[in-house]
Amino acid sequence: MASSFFVKGPRMTSLRLAIRNTAWNSVIAAIIGGFIALRFFSTNPDFVWWQYLYAFFAASGLSFLVLFLLQSLFSVSASCFSKKAGSFVSFLILSLYFIALVSDTFVYQQYRFHINWAMIDLAINTDGQVISFSTGMIIQIALIVTTLMLLSAICVKICGKISEKKGALWPSLLLIFGYIVVNCVYAFSFAQNIRAITTLTERIPLYRPVRANSFFAKYGLVVKTEKVDMQEAASSTFDYPKAPLRFGEGQEKLNVLIVAVDCLRGDVVDPITTPNLYAIAQKSIVFKDHYSTGNATRAGVFGLFYSIPPLYWKYALTSNIPAVLIESFMQEGYAVSPFTSSTLNRPEFYATVFSNIRPLRMGSAGKNDLERDPNALKDFKAWTKDKAGKPFFGFLFFDGVHSYAVPDDDPTLPYKNYWEEVNHLKLGPDFDPEPYFNRYKNALYTVDKLIGETYKFLEKEGYLKNTVVIFTSDHGEEFNDSRLNYWGHNSNFSKAQIKIPLIIHWPGMTPHTIDYRTTAYDIAPTLMKRLLKVQNPLPDFSVGVDLFASGGRDVFISSSYLEDALVSGDDVLLIKGTGMMEGHRLSDWGDMPEGPMKKWLPYYLDMRGKYLD
Incomplete structure (x- = not known):
């Protein structure tokens, strides 16, 4: 018998209905998000249909898992008070999801990197000195946000009606299965240096596919003997070096x-x-x-x-x-x-x-x-x-x-x-x-x-x-x-x-x-x-x-696996993986006010996109 979370039982409980609503909201929003995510690939006209298919299942599968988790935590909890409360929370989650995703596509198309907290901080706290918005741009943003919120409301409304009649088990499993398949494809492609697949990863926000080099190495499927094809590699987003060396x-x-x-x-x-x-x-x-x-x-x-x-x-x-x-x-x-x-x-x-x-x-x-x-x-x-x-x-x-x-x-x-x-x-x-x-x-x-x-x-x-x-x-x-x-x-x-x-x-x-x-x-x-x-x-x-030149090092970037730091003199501006910032001393890592150090953020943002095409 199918799971009661997705299939209508003989007597529908409010909790069961809330979970079915959550599943349908996640499915529909993830599918729409998968199509929106294809905008990340509009900067390269050379992509072919199967690369877009890979990107769609990667983006939609990831979106489904994230949306289902968030709604299970917040929307279902709110549904315990009333059905309207649960629907309203789902509306907020979907609205934020669509707004963040569409905004990120615009940022990526222009800068070749995804939205981060450093950019948000510059936009909010520099009085337009670094990132400014014209009146026309503000009106356009308002229209886009309104449209996306209306889209979210429609999704919640439609999914509420569908969930009363039908469970979302099979659509959910299809998205999860597609996500598992693209992860397996990536793991094999990474082991084989198939750059037509591996270079897609950087374009999808929050996408961290699995790798299985140790597994493939047991069967001799990890490429370590072929020299990289520089012409093929040049098709990557990575614009490095920016011109042929002379x-x-x-x-x-x-x-x-x-x-x-x-x-x-x-x-x-x-x-x-x-x-x-x-x-x-x-x-x-x-x-x-x-x-x-x-x-x-x-x-x-x-x-x-x-x-x-x-x-x-x-x-x-x-x-x-x-x-x-x-x-x-x-x-x-x-x-x-x-x-x-x-x-x-x-x-x-x-x-x-x-x-x-x-x-x-x-x-x-x-x-x-x-x-x-x-x-x-x-x-x-x-x-x-x-x-x-x-x-x-x-x-x-x-x-x-x-x-x-x-x-x-x-x-x-x-x-x-x-x-x-x-x-x-x-x-x-x-x-x-x-x-x-x-x-x-x-x-x-x-x-x-x-x-x-x-x-x-x-x-x-x-x-x-x-x-x-x-x-x-x-x-x-x-x-x-x-x-x-x-x-x-x-x-x-x-x-x-x-x-x-x-x-x-x-x-x-x-x-x-x-x-x-x-x-x-x-x-x-x-x-x-x-x-x-x-x-x-x-x-x-x-x-x-x-x-042997003494000048030109006012600030430099030092990184870990998850964080970046801007170092100047004895000052360090730490940019965490979440995008939050802290100020520290280089000498002893004591705390410092981060405000004055944010003057280096334009340099940091420029460096994030400098070697991307």
Whole structure:
């Protein structure tokens, strides 16, 4: 027998009728919303019918689930008081849904991103100085809102009559089934790099389809051997770079090696913790106020190689467009390869940063980082001897600090009082951070030995004479530095979590110290302009500036998986995933008034759409 929620029983109860009303309201509104959502695809005339079909079921299925949940929580509850109250609440929910969806289609068509709280705040609280509305525009908006509210009222009225005669079980199941199908299609398409499907995701608000790479990998269905088709990828919304790269004459064919240490803070390079890196710094260029583009690996590595804000991650992922830093060196004949300890599967750097390198080294063999890190270095050494005379661009990424990997039998560890077993359940505001921090520094000391081995190898093979060697990190690591019970990373944008070292050996340059602020965004344009003589203006491919130029960094964006932060001086404007904003100090993450910091919101909104077509 069908569910009593959707099918008329012999004696209809008010609760049963309210749920049937909710189901029909959700079905009809979701179908209408699915057609409205097709406006998100009007900016690209090349889409074909089956892409529109995919988009319709994705948008309508998601809308049905959200609307049914909201109405079940509020409309059904209101129906316990009276049928009119339940209908009125359903009317409000549908009105807000239609108004938000239609408004978002207009915003997306103009800016190529969806409505967010930062934009709403600018519209409401800047007295028209940033976002203004003419009289004609206000009248037009009023007419659209009135029409959508009338549409909502009609839906509620019609659905109320239908629900008295017929349940909505089968239409509901059809929308749910369609939504499940498009999610399965997306999961397979993502594993197969079918960009005609994956690039549709970014256009549908709140749509987060499932991925199943681990499942498909068991059956050999994850594509990791085919090089990305740049012409096909160019059809994506992701407009990056904004123009084809042009290379000038007189290039210095210097090799490039980026040595990154996961979780390396900016204040731990010292003679005790990192004796090798400290010694290298004494004969290199040291940037004393350098910052990551994120407080987690995905954001930090993305900003380093793409040189644009990490908020473009999903666009790079769905289009498989590689980082311009990698693409430019490959175009100019360099051998390019990453040598990472951890896998490139997660985050999906194999489908983003390094998507144009095939075959691709996916990670190191070994049961832990104490084995995987040395294997990464071993593979790098072998690779440099097998390049057929080509200049090289290498990325060596050690992960041992991230896992606090410390060998049990190393008597040289400098910090004897260290936490022998990391148990995050014990962390709290009153937990003594010293033993934990000591374990971190012992893990860093262990990785520092590999840094010393890397440098000695380059010196022995004669590479230091013709290789730019960059030592840096993806993000920092906090040990309750703020006294606010923050541990690790990906939780705030204080100095402890986003300030990182930058030490560069550049052949022909005199060792010196640079005190002005720099960011990871600056590395790609510096290498591309100085070594490859890229002729494009920087905004074509980067939001950074030359590392050796002191100006142009009044504010920069640093991101996590869910949040963005605008950093200027010691001020941080945190923009949460919900769009709400908070003000903080960079130095200690103390609270600050966010009002004065909102002057940076126009910059943020411009950055959100700058590299979208």
